[in-house]
Amino acid sequence: MPVSEINQPEFWEKVYQRAESPGWALEQPAPPFVSLLTGEAPPAPGKIAVLGCGTGYEVALFAEHGFDVVGVDFAPSAIRGAKKRLQRANLKAELRRLDIFDLPGKYQSHFDYVLEHTCFCAIEPARRAEYVRMVRAILKPTGALIALFFTLPPDGRPPFGTTAQEIRSLFEPAFEIARLYIPPDSIERRRGKELFAVMKPLP
Numbered sequence: 001m002p003v004s005e006i007n008q009p010e011f012w013e014k015v016y017q018r019a020e021s022p023g024w025a026l027e028q029p030a031p032p033f034v035s036l037l038t039g040e041a042p043p044a045p046g047k048i049a050v051l052g053c054g055t056g057y058e059v060a061l062f063a064e065h066g067f068d069v070v071g072v073d074f075a076p077s078a079i080r081g082a083k084k085r086l087q088r089a090n091l092k093a094e095l096r097r098l099d100i101f102d103l104p105g106k107y108q109s110h111f112d113y114v115l116e117h118t119c120f121c122a123i124e125p126a127r128r129a130e131y132v133r134m135v136r137a138i139l140k141p142t143g144a145l146i147a148l149f150f151t152l153p154p155d156g157r158p159p160f161g162t163t164a165q166e167i168r169s170l171f172e173p174a175f176e177i178a179r180l181y182i183p184p185d186s187i188e189r190r191r192g193k194e195l196f197a198v199m200k201p202l203p
Contacts, residue, residue: 006158007124009074009099029061030117030148032183032196037065043146046112049138051100052119056082059093062115069093070107072100101130104137111138116147121159128170136174136201145175145199148183152193164195175199 005011036042045066053059053071059082063069071082071093079097086093098106100119114135123131135145152161164180171177176199183196 006122007127009076013075013077015075026057026187029057031185031187032148032194033058033061033115033117033146035183035185036146037061043113043144047110048113048115049103049107049111050115050117051135052117052122053082053095054078054118056085056093056095058115058117059095060085060089060091063091063093064089067113070111071095072098072103074099101127101134104134107138109138109140112140112143114139114143114145116145116149118150118159120147121150121152121161123160125160128166132170132174139201141201141203143201144178145171145197145201147195147197147199149195149197150190150193151195161193162195167195167197171199173202175201 042065045068047068047070048062050059050062050069050071053073055078056071059069059071063086071079073079073082074097076097079095082095086095116135120128120131139145149167150159150161151163152159167180168177177197178200179196179198181196182192183194186192186194
């Protein structure tokens, strides 16, 4: 598989149309996000972009907790799945079929939060610096990136893992990393293979 194929919505649409769930998909909200929202100091509700939202588990989770959610994915079947999930839960959120790299043109300095989960690991690794610029552009100056990254060995296919060192080298020129740690409540097969992060854009 040429890595560049994953830049195209057709690649991911075929995954959804074949009813394939990537082995790294959870089929539930990620527990570290649930813990964040139900803990002692949850973030105040605001406008949040859920990048590469898939069928909408985190879209529904944050909508349920009072956030103004925009879920973004460029696979039509993912957006349809997210819409059905919201309808079943009687929740409201905006769903946009867009390439995440087109977001700055539509949502410049718009969001209080950006949520990252299984998007950074799905894009071509050569585009990671572009990803950082995109996130910085769509966040308000007072906003925050809330992220769950994978630390997996590379095998030439998504999910493309990362390391704490790479995260710092990519993000610290544009963000202050307030938290970066291995979450204690990852699901069993991901235990020790995730990094939870909260970052705030620098002026």
